[in-house]
Amino acid sequence: GQNIDQPTEMTATEGAIVQINCTYQTSGFNGLFWYQQHAGEAPTFLSYNVLDGLEEKGRFSSFLSRSKGYSYLLLKELQMKDSASYLCASLDSNYQLIWGAGTKLIIKP
Amino acid sequence: GAVVSQHPSWVICKSGTSVKIECRSLDFQATTMFWYRQFPKQSLMLMATSNEGSKATYEQGVEKDKFLINHASLTLSTLTVTSAHPEDSSFYICSARVEEKGNQPQHFGDGTRLSIL
Numbered sequence: 001g002q003n004i005d006q007p008t009e010m011t012a013t014e015g016a017i018v019q020i021n022c023t024y025q026t027s028g029f030n031g032l033f034w035y036q037q038h039a040g041e042a043p044t045f046l047s048y049n050v051l052d053g054l055e056e057k058g059r060f061s062s063f064l065s066r067s068k069g070y071s072y073l074l075l076k077e078l079q080m081k082d083s084a085s086y087l088c089a090s091l092d093s094n095y096q097l098i099w100g101a102g103t104k105l106i107i108k109p
Numbered sequence: 110g111a112v113v114s115q116h117p118s119w120v121i122c123k124s125g126t127s128v129k130i131e132c133r134s135l136d137f138q139a140t141t142m143f144w145y146r147q148f149p150k151q152s153l154m155l156m157a158t159s160n161e162g163s164k165a166t167y168e169q170g171v172e173k174d175k176f177l178i179n180h181a182s183l184t185l186s187t188l189t190v191t192s193a194h195p196e197d198s199s200f201y202i203c204s205a206r207v208e209e210k211g212n213q214p215q216h217f218g219d220g221t222r223l224s225i226l
Contacts, residue, residue, distance in 0.1 A: 031212045042115075042202045042217040043153070050212060087153070091212060101152040
C-alpha cells in the first residue's frame with residue numbers, strides 16, 4: 001500500500017535548527033514535496049526533490065534518499081513564524097500526491 | 110505566477126442549505142483541479158479530482174451526489190455541498206497544477222471554512 005510517515009509533533013527553540021523526517025512508500029515515485037501550513041490557512045509550497053541529495057533554499061533545505069524512501073526538511077535559524085504544520089507528500093507513478101499527516105512544529109522563545 | 114483563488118473564504122449557513130465554492134486559476138489554465146477537506150487538527154483528505162470537460166473522480170467514501178463538482182472551464186471548478194448538515198462543517202481547500210501531469214507543485218487556494226448550524 002501507499003504510506004507516508006512523519007512525526008506528529010516537534011518542539012524547537014527560536015534560533016535553533018530542526019530536522020523533520022519523512023519516510024514514504026508509494027506506487028512509483030516522481031518526487032517528494034514539502035508544504036508549510038499555518039493554522040487555519042491553506043498549505044504553501046516549500047520544496048520539491050526528485051534527485052538524491054540536498055536542495056537548499058534560504059533557511060530551509062530538503063533532502064532526499066530514493067533508495068531509502070526517506071526525506072527530511074531542515075529549518076535553520078528558527079523564527080517564531082515558523083510555527084506551523086509541515087506536510088510531506090510523495091508524487092506517485094500516476095502523478096497523484098500522497099500526503100502525510102503533517103508534523104506540527106512548535107517554536108519556543 | 111500560479112495563483113489560485115478560492116471563494117468564499119467563510120460560510121455560515123443553516124442545515125439543509127446548499128453551498129457553492131468556487132476555485133479559479135488566475136494566471137494559468139488548469140485541466141485538473143483538486144478538492145480537499147480538512148477537519149481540525151487532521152491531515153488533508155483528497156475528496157475528488159476535478160477534470161475539465163469530464164466527470165470528476167471521487168475518492169472512496171466521498172458521496173458524489175452530496176459533493177457536486179463542475180469543472181466548467183480551464184480556469185474554474187466549483188464544489189457544491191448539497192443539503193449541508195453540521196457534520197459537513199470543515200475546511201475545504203482547492204488546488205491546481207500548472208501541468209496536468211508532471212512534477213509541478215500543486216498551488217492551493219486560501220480555503221473555505223464552512224460552518225453548518
